[in-house]
Amino acid sequence: MSSNSLRGDKEAGALSRILSALRPPVAMAFSYQAEDAAALHLLLRAGALAPEGGAGPEVFTLDTRRLFPETGAYHREAELFFNVTIHRYYPDPEEEKALEAELGEWGMRESLEKRRRCCEVRKVRPLGKILAGKSAWVTGLRAAQSVTRSDLKLLEYDEKFGLIKINPLADWSDEDLAAYIGRHRIPLNPLYARGFKSIGCAPCTRAVREGEDTRSGRWWWELPDHKECGLHSRR
Numbered sequence: 441m442s443s444n445s446l447r448g449d450k451e452a453g454a455l456s457r458i459l460s461a462l463r464p465p466v467a468m469a470f471s472y473q474a475e476d477a478a479a480l481h482l483l484l485r486a487g488a489l490a491p492e493g494g495a496g497p498e499v500f501t502l503d504t505r506r507l508f509p510e511t512g513a514y515h516r517e518a519e520l521f522f523n524v525t526i527h528r529y530y531p532d533p534e535e536e537k538a539l540e541a542e543l544g545e546w547g548m549r550e551s552l553e554k555r556r557r558c559c560e561v562r563k564v565r566p567l568g569k570i571l572a573g574k575s576a577w578v579t580g581l582r583a584a585q586s587v588t589r590s591d592l593k594l595l596e597y598d599e600k601f602g603l604i605k606i607n608p609l610a611d612w613s614d615e616d617l618a619a620y621i622g623r624h625r626i627p628l629n630p631l632y633a634r635g636f637k638s639i640g641c642a643p644c645t646r647a648v649r650e651g652e653d654t655r656s657g658r659w660w661w662e663l664p665d666h667k668e669c670g671l672h673s674r675r
């Protein structure tokens with residue numbers, strides 16, 4: 441039996457204990473990554489999600505309106521597989537209109553400042569609204585994903601949004617994740633089969649070559665330590 445074959449048992453138990461110690465409401469971010477699918481699977485195993493209409497953690501996604509069509513199709517496939525509703529949240533229409541007038545379709549590639557402005561309107565502000573009033577949120581982040589996440593912990597205090605952040609996959613390797621996905625036959629975004637290693641917005645994400653870093657296809661024109669959209673700002 442390989443060392444990663446039992447990955448998930450410990451994390452599901454830890455998640456169950458953490459969530460039972462928290463006051464609701466708790467939210468779970470689903471951004472169509474393999475990591476999110478594994479984290480949601482763990483959450484369900486932990487018995488943390490109440491049946492439809494119950495008071496379990498709300499599973500949500502940030503629909504930036506710049507996602508790949510494949511991601512749109514995967515949304516429904518994931519809902520059916522996990523038997524949960526994944527609630528979509530969109531940018532504020534007025535802010536989006538102003539952003540498009542300012543940047544056009546591709547202006548986010550012109551500078552780090554413009555790219556961060558787009559992420560702010562399409563991701564960060566909607567997330568702030570979702571997390572308002574929540575006691576904690578669950579993510580699929582892993583320390584091994586990038587230099588910006590290398591000191592990630594299972595439990596953190598999210599200073600930006602003012603609540604607890606739970607990262608059940610914090611110390612998982614690429615092999616741990618692949619083994620867990622395979623063992624539980626969890627469906628993935630079809631973009632993975634086309635060489636993507638991380639899933640994001642269409643203008644800012646591309647397929648990568650074998651051996652390249654997990655997040656090297658995100659904002660590929662930027663330096664590695666700039667590759668965050670502002671949702672996971674960390675000291």
Ligand code: SF4
Binds near residue numbers: 555563640642644669
């Ligand atoms: S990832 Fe790209 S398209 Fe998506 S919100 Fe950020 S800058 Fe805009």
